Amino acid sequence: MLRRSFLRTTALAAVASIAMLGAAHAENPILKIGFVGVTSGPAAAWGTSNQRSMETRAAWINETGGYDIGGTKYDIEIVSFDDQKDPKRAIAGMEQMAQAGIHYVVGPNVDDGAAAVRPVAEQNDIMYFPYAFPKELYTAPASNAILGMVANYQSGPAIYKYLMENNGVKKVAFVAGNESDPLSQRDSGAAAARELGLEVVSDSVTYQMDTTDFTPVLLPVIQTAPDLLVLSGVSPANAPQLIRSARELGYTGLISTETAQNAAVLAEGAGELANGFISVGGASTPDLASDMMKEFVTRYTAMFGEYNDESNTKVYALEYILATMAANPAAIEDIDAFKATMDTFEAPNPFMVGDAKLKYVGSSSFGQKRQVSVPLVVNVYKDGAFETLFVAQVD
Amino acid sequence: MEQILANGLYLGAQYALIALGLTLIFSLMNVLNFAHGQMYVFGGFVTYTVVAQWGLPFIVGLMASAIILAVMGALIEVFLFRPVIRKSKRDESTMLLAAGIAFFLDAVILLVFGEKQRGVPKIVDGVFNWDMRIIMPYDRILIGVLAVALIAGFIALMQYSKTGRAMRALAQDRMAAQLMGVDVDRYSMIGFALGAMLAGLVGGLLVTITGINLGMGGPTSIKAFLMIMIGGAGVISGAIAGGFILGMMESVGLTVLAAYGDITYLVIFASLMVFLAFRPQGLMGKPWG
Incomplete structure (x- = not known):
């Protein structure tokens, strides 16, 4: 009798917990952010590090109650599309984002893909964050692309x-x-x-x-x-x-x-011959990484089994999108509000120690602020890890 | 010039080994195995996992690649190619199946081994330097020698073993071989397994030199097809000749044509088109001479 009662109570408690969990989840509206980039083929590492960075951060945000934008907590959903490094597929991906009502997309990863999606993005009010360097994407009259890294x-x-x-x-x-x-x-x-x-x-x-x-x-x-x-x-x-x-x-x-490079890949492929190799990195060297960056690396590793050093740079795009929306909640649906906010936007950089800021730059290169300010961290590889050679700022 | 020749010979040895498996499968079953490059990549990842992840000796990784790919090849032949060949007389059916297997293996490799470039630490340190005329790391020399040894072993197997004779008979005339009592199904399976095993072995060998990544399958298949087109599809000696010719052309082109940009493969493809216009069957002609 006691056993049956215990089982019933436990079952009820479990059902109630699941229901409450569902209710708690249902409370937060969903904010969809897109990713269009290459996650298969020879360049898969570039896009995969983007996608996984976004998914890691989104899961972290959702786990801790959502992202506060204008007093409303949003759960973040990442909608991904593999463009296979093919401009035609990149266009299809961006059209898919438009059909899903998404206004903010990270990617594409390469020049021709980024150039190809421009008309689709502009016609469908999509701001996109390419990892591609052609200046015409970021100089007027273009205004929807924001360079996601240092060129x-x-x-x-x-x-x-x-x-x-x-x-x-x-x-x-x-x-x-x-x-x-x-x-x-x-x-x-x-x-x-x-x-x-x-x-x-x-x-x-x-x-x-x-x-x-x-x-x-x-x-x-x-x-x-x-x-x-x-x-x-x-x-x-x-x-x-x-x-x-x-x-x-x-x-x-x-x-x-x-x-950007990956220390583990260098270690496996070149061993000590890679010592002294200089590359551009992000903020994960021990002397620069904040506690939040360290936790991001831990969560990424737990989620995907292995961290990718390229994500030191790619962690930023989603954070910029969300932080800019938090600065002006109208930007959730109105990309003109987003653009207007970019000119004055400034927030603490959560991934670096010190007083580094998140802000949009690019005035000297593009004549308008169409680039995220990520630290130009120049790394040197030594014995399986990167060390900071020097740090500079763009613009 | 010595360096160019040394590079060409090294490239040729590895290319010939890649082409051997492809040409064997073609000669036995008239199947263009578009998944050959993916099998090479799979073999490389298996060796990587065994050596770099599990810390076991390189030879164990190489054997694991050989066994796993042989089993994979046998299963693919028995459960995929055999029923298709039985039901369809059209060559494009097996071509489409092979292309499908290539895509499938790409997806499996991405899921199982991930998107990153992988490599196994050098198995031999040091660089051979002959008065700055030939510079060749010892590990490349070792891999080149192993590749040549494997080619020699494969030729010996085909020439002197009962299995090899049966496969040669199959390649020459499938119907006649069957009438003479050769178990066609059995030797087709063994041939496919052997071809896949060779792809896996090359992947395992080269993961120590070039590393391996998800995207290497397609281009490897294309190069292998180039080689057997040069040498003659379905001919063992043709695959070896094609491999060494392609390796030498690549080495010479990359040095001599370097000043004009990346036109080496443009020249190779153009030369191949002209060559095939005059000799469409390749250097060594039809299966088994």
């Missing part, structure tokens, strides 16, 4: 100048994959290097993105004996192999890139 034409000169002053770099060589993003990054990087007074000893060597042996690719580059070898727009998949081949060919100079 190579902003980080490149800063890195070259630092290495000229601190390491005596005089000769630089560029090597790039034969795709639009790496090639445009190579061209702008070489132009910036020349402007700084560096001698560009090689900038014509390119490689197929599916290259598996970089020794023949790098042989003519290494023969020009550069002080600095720049891997323009290099993907995390190719970086370790390029570094390894360069070192195995006897190259002892500096190697750098303006893209």
Whole structure:
């Protein structure tokens, strides 16, 4: 009798708990944020780190009661679309976002995809945050795209100048994959290097993105004996192999890139040969990461099994969208309100120690504030982890 | 020049090994296995998991890749290709099936192994340097030697074993082989398993050098098709010749044409089109000469 009563009470309590949980969830309206980017194929790491960063942060927000916008707590739902790095699919993805009534989309990850979705975004009142560098996306009359990271034409000169002053770099060589993003990054990087007074000893060597042996690719580059070898727009998949081949060919100079990389991938692919490799990162080096950033990394790792250092930069886009809406709740449905708020928006940067701010920048590069202000953290790889080389701000 | 030749030979050895599995399956079953590259990637990830994740010796990883891919190949042949070949006389049915398997394996690899580039630490340290004329890391030399040894072992198997003779008979004339008592189903399965195993072995070997990632399957298949088109589809010696020719062309092109941008593969494809216009059956002609 006692046992039956206990079971009944337990069952009732369980049903009541589930009902209350459901009720608690039902209390919060859903705010949908989109992601259109590449999560399959050779460049899957770029988009996957975006999507997982957003999903990690959304789950965290929902778990802790929702995001407060104008006194209302919203649960965040991430709606994702894999564009497979194909501009046609990126357009389809953006149309799908429009049909779902979504006004804020993170992505696409590459230049041609970002350019392709522009008409769809503008016709359907969508603000989007590409990880692509063409200036025409961010300069007037364009106004719906917001650059989600630091562009190579902003980080490149800063890195070259630092290495000229601190390491005596005089000769630089560029090597790039034969795709639009790496090639445009190579061209702008070489132009910036020349402007700084560096001698560009090689900038014509390119490689197929599916290259598996970089020794023949790098042989003519290494023969020009550069002080600095720049891997323009290099993907995390190719970086370790390029570094390894360069070192195995006897190259002892500096190697750098303006893209974000992953320490674990470098460790596995190049081992100690990657020591000294310079790349652009985010805010997860121990000396820069706030407690919130550390918790983000912990939650991401728990959710997906392994952290991706590229997310140090990609954690920001969703935070900017939500924080800007919090600053002006009308922006939830009205992107003009969002745009108006961007000019004056400022909030504490929760992912960095110190008094870093979230704010929109880009006036000097684009003539209008169409870029998120993420710290330009230049990292150097050493023994399986990144160390901060220097920190700068764009704009 | 010595460096270019050394690079070409190294590339050729690994390419030839990739092409062997593909040409074996084609010769036995007249199937263009579009999933060959994905099998290569799968093999690489298996070795990575065993060596880098579980900390076991490299040879164990390599054996695991070989066994898992052989089993996968056998299952694919028995449960997918065999019924399709039995029910459909149209070649495109097996081509579509192979393409479907490629997409399926891509999705499985993404789910099981993730999207990141993976690599296994160098199995041998140090670099061979002959007076700056040839620079070649020892691990590449080892992998090149292993690739050549595997090719030699495969040729010996095909030439001198009962299984090899049966498969050669099948490739030459399927009907005649059947009439002579060759168990077609059994040797088709063994051939497919062997082809898949070779793909897995190359993936396992190269994960120490080039690493592995989700996107390498498609381009690997394309290169393998290039090689067997050069050498002649379904011919073992043709696959080996095609592999070494492609490796050498790539090495020479990347050095000689470097100043003109990334036109090496443009030149290779253009040369192949001209070559096939004159010799559509490739260098070595039809299956098994």
